[in-house]
Amino acid sequence: MREHLCPLRHLFVPGALMLACPVTIGAGSQEPANGKMNMSNVRVLIVDDSAAMRALFCDILDQAKGVEVVGTARSADEARDQIDELNPDVLTLDVEMPGMTGMEFLAEIMGSKPMPVIMLSSVTQQGTGTAQKAIELGAVDCFPKPLHSSPEEFNATVEKLGALIIAAASSDLSASGEAGGASTSGFEPDGRVVVLAGGSESIETVRQVIAAYPANCPPTVILVDADADVVERAVDRLRPSVACKIEEAGSNVMLVPGTVYLAFRDTAHVVVENDYAPVLNVIERDPVGGHRPSADMLFASVARAGLPALGGLLAEDNIDGVRGLDALAKTGAQAFAESGQEGELNQRFAELSKMGTKAAGVAASDVPGWILSATSKQDLAA
Incomplete structure (x- = not known):
């Protein structure tokens, strides 16, 4: 007999904490007691x-x-x-x-x-x-x-x-195992640093960016405000199949082409400084606006450093990074934000639009190609 419904939640499991909350889930069933049933789940x-x-x-x-x-x-x-x-x-x-x-x-x-x-x-x-x-x-x-x-x-x-x-x-099964796309074969970076900030909602977009990067990709710092174990597992799975290098953010690290630097530990902030070359540093301070690492602090540091840069905000259900990216855009740096689906703008992009920030709206699926096209010395589509 097939099992349509989730079993009663009070079954005894030795050594395990079980919650006594009978729930019926399935076609024609009543809404769960916790009210979670939602089309977006x-x-x-x-x-x-x-x-x-x-x-x-x-x-x-x-x-x-x-x-x-x-x-x-x-x-x-x-x-x-x-x-x-x-x-x-x-x-x-x-x-x-x-x-x-x-x-x-x-x-x-x-x-x-x-x-x-x-x-x-x-x-x-x-x-x-x-x-x-x-x-x-x-x-x-x-x-x-x-x-x-x-x-x-x-x-x-x-x-x-x-x-x-x-x-x-949201994983792209067709992209598994691919190391860079054919469209990046003629890529030559224009010398800018790429700085991105996302969270648990944008892990797949981060994965797609790294998977699409060629071996000579622009030096890229990606802040991911998500569970460290989840980020590490995603990176470990991706690392063997990509063309670029992936490193965890650290102090006194010179940013070089061909490498992606990930900042995801909730114990410190990460900043980019200009010491005759772009240098990454980790700073142990209190959370900023409830966030550590703080996207606002990261973008603001790039703005202060005066480095040629491209900044981008990926989807997340908070506005951390909005003010920092606005400050970076005001220095003349190119900026973008993941725009969301039609009729449902991502919170960060909507906030940037309200502030009048000069930032392009880019769909999640287009982010990897958009970054490479923007930072290439030549038109990749040519």
């Missing part, structure tokens, strides 16, 4: 042969912002029917299942109807052979099943897995 199908694990992950994802569990399945056979019926945005898949294994089903999915898949298992932690095989087969990422569930660990898992699923929903 990422719709997830959980596939695991263990009823306890299905209940646990329903609990975890029920608490995650922007995520909605639309169904569960116990096997590959059930999952096939559920995928056709529910059309989920993301699939979470166990590795070890009776009958067709999770790895075999993953290969089948990618060969017939590719979709974002996150492997959930105790044997797919990053760095294992199983995890590497899953990534090679097309999985977006691998996430370990929680072995302990204290309240603190449960909340941390909610945040990390929720962010991972939201990023997976």
Whole structure:
């Protein structure tokens, strides 16, 4: 019998914190008690042969912002029917299942109807052979099943897995494994520094930018205000297949072409200074406007340094970076912001428009090509 609905959330899992919140999710069902059902939520199908694990992950994802569990399945056979019926945005898949294994089903999915898949298992932690095989087969990422569930660990898992699923929903499966596009073969940088700021909502855009960059890309600093583990996992998956170098932001680091510098630790700010050459520095200070690292501080530092630069704000549900990018644009630097979908402007772009900042609006899918075209000495389309 196929399982359409998420199981009751009070199943006992040894050593795990379970929430007693029966929820019915599925076609024709009532709205969940927590009121999460929303057309903009990422719709997830959980596939695991263990009823306890299905209940646990329903609990975890029920608490995650922007995520909605639309169904569960116990096997590959059930999952096939559920995928056709529910059309989920993301699939979470166990590795070890009776009958067709999770790895075999993953290969089948990618060969017939590719979709974002996150492997959930105790044997797919990053760095294992199983995890590497899953990534090679097309999985977006691998996430370990929680072995302990204290309240603190449960909340941390909610945040990390929720962010991972939201990023997976917007992943470009066709771009996996590609190292730079053919359109960048004639790229020659114009000498400017590129400075970008985004958050958990823009991890996929950041991934696409790095994947599109050629080996001689402009020196690029990217601030990502998101869970550090999620950023690290995304970068680790991307690193082997890209042409440019990826480094974590540090102090007294000279910015050089061919390298992307990522700032995502919430323990310090990052600034760019002019010491006869662009230099990156990390500063341990209190949060600015509730943010650390602060996009406003980063953009303002580039403006003060007087360096030739291009600044960009990627999507995020706050206005950190708006004032800093405005200050940078007023120095004559080229600026842009991710514009959002038609009729639904991203908050940061909308705020820049209100301020009258001279900044181009760029759709998320166009950001990589736009940056390369803007910073190239010649027209890449020629």
